[in-house]
Amino acid sequence: MSVSCREALSAATRRLMDISDTPRLDAELLMAKALGVEREALLLSRLDDPAPESFETLVRRREAGEPVAYITGRRAFWTIELEVAPGVLVPRPDSETLIEAAVERFGKTGPRNVLDLGTGPGTLLLAALAEWPQARGLGIDRSEAALAIARRNAGRLGLADRTRFEIGDWGEGVEERFDLILCNPPYVESTADLPRDVSEWEPPEALFAGPDGLDDYRRLAPQLGRLLAPHGFACIEIGATQAETVSALFEAEGLGASLRRDLAGRPRCLVIEA
Template sequence: MGEASAAASPPLTVAQAVREAAEQLGPASTTARLDAELLMAAALGVSRSTLLLRHMRDSAPQRFAALMARRLADEPVAYILGVAEFHGLELEVTPAVLIPRGDSETAIEAARMYFSARAPARMLDCGTGSGALLLAALGLFPQAVGIGIDRSAEALAVAARNAGRLGMQGRAAFHLRDWDRPGWSEDLGGPFDLILANPPYVENDAPLEAAVRDHEPHGALFAGPEGLDAYRVLVPQLPALLAPGGVAVVEIGHRQAEPVGAIGAAAGLAAHLHRDLAGRPRVLVFSAGKSGAV
């Protein structure tokens, strides 16, 4: 019998596989290590904390390679996993909806600050997507009820499932509506104490990361050459939807505070600016009959 062939290399441990994966993802992701850990946790069917505490010395599962291949092709981790966290809520996400961002939590904090002395009773979320803003606000104001509208039936299905998984289906209703169409707000049961909106606000030719450009829904991203088309239609309609003392909390791009504030001013609305944790303009709180400026 001839000389024995060299023994096969031992399988990578979870720790080794995560380290190698983070190195591969480094050039394309600012959260390379986190991405690798989340995908490994999914491959093992455990939480990330359990992964880090109990499984780092285990053999890496074969399924991890397939998940990594998707991430290396720029597919966002949230779509690979099918879930994303927003304001402490775990939400289902699919390519039919934008992935909720931490920056958007500024809208919820702005609402909390405004309603510190009283709570809103009725809320409307314009362009609800996954339902992130509406469901977070319902969690913040447990006596309130809310309506989410979207022009995408697929997005509304995701939002309704999220309301159900969070036990909020009795407090949240979702309707197929498009604020570009006349009469869209009829029969919604307004006026509303709190209106939330994260409309499309990306310029049509804006450079975007491949993960966003190639995977997230363009209808929820792009809004004309200046990124202002959605504001020009929606913001002038807000005064008729607001209850006395109510506010509209509207997310903006970080260079859009002045033009969106001007659109609101032309509609008789005052605007108060809120910045995100990075100090960038992120939210305008619109109100009627109050002083305030961007």
């Protein structure tokens, strides 16, 4: 006898409680994937439908630690939804702090051009271009696989004509100057103990940055000044304990840094103005 989606969701929530901070949400997203509908449609009108057989397979993948975003193939960020897959960092709500800081600075007018260093699936760049229809942008990443996903995201969002994605190593070789620079670099200490769905699944090159987590900031700091246009604005993501040390790296290059906190009140973004 088949069980309803409602019953299957309750059972899956109990199974996922030990491996997820959001077991009910995870279960709902997986059920929506199995049904081929949006989560809102599931909750509004499909809870009493028979649960599809494929739901069990998805739940088992989550029990094995696979991130929900990799299982469903997508992740919401700011006002857009992005394709994600193994090999790219899963976008986090904390990173929206960078977009919030940029919106506070530029308002509705927006920047003319945007640089996203370490763009991954295009997360920050595409969120910015969706915010400002007149802006154009460049996304740089070391991974061709990530850039392929970023290009698909740009096309699906109708932003391909305003974006360029190029293989690169931070700002090396970039000659242009930008009104807005966005960057979420690796900043985790190499010995850090991370949750299983992060440590076993997400790309280590997008997470770890040496023994103190500062290796990539040391490379970025000397590059940033020449990449910023006059009156330019940079938003750099940091770890919750790194504000003072990372600020000092940029200040040593003559760049003043101020701090923005995320919704939980944790230090999350350094703002640097030319």
